[in-house]
Amino acid sequence: MDNLKAEMQRNGLTVRDIMTTIGCSEKTARNKINGETDFTYPEAEKVRNNLFPGLRMEYLFHSSTHPEKSA
Numbered sequence: 001m002d003n004l005k006a007e008m009q010r011n012g013l014t015v016r017d018i019m020t021t022i023g024c025s026e027k028t029a030r031n032k033i034n035g036e037t038d039f040t041y042p043e044a045e046k047v048r049n050n051l052f053p054g055l056r057m058e059y060l061f062h063s064s065t066h067p068e069k070s071a
Helices: 002-010 015-022 026-033 041-051
Strands: none
Touching: 002 026, 015 026, 015 041
């Protein structure tokens, strides 16, 4: 979620803005922003459409961590 965090900072947005947009608690919003829990697709859509309309979903919600592949 590095891109999401960077864009939030660039646009002066806070956890509260995400929380209000997707209708969840502050703790849940923080967990989602920090990648501890996933945004649902409808939540991600709301965030992008309402807060970052000019950005692509793939960019905004790109995760730099890759799950390990089992051999």
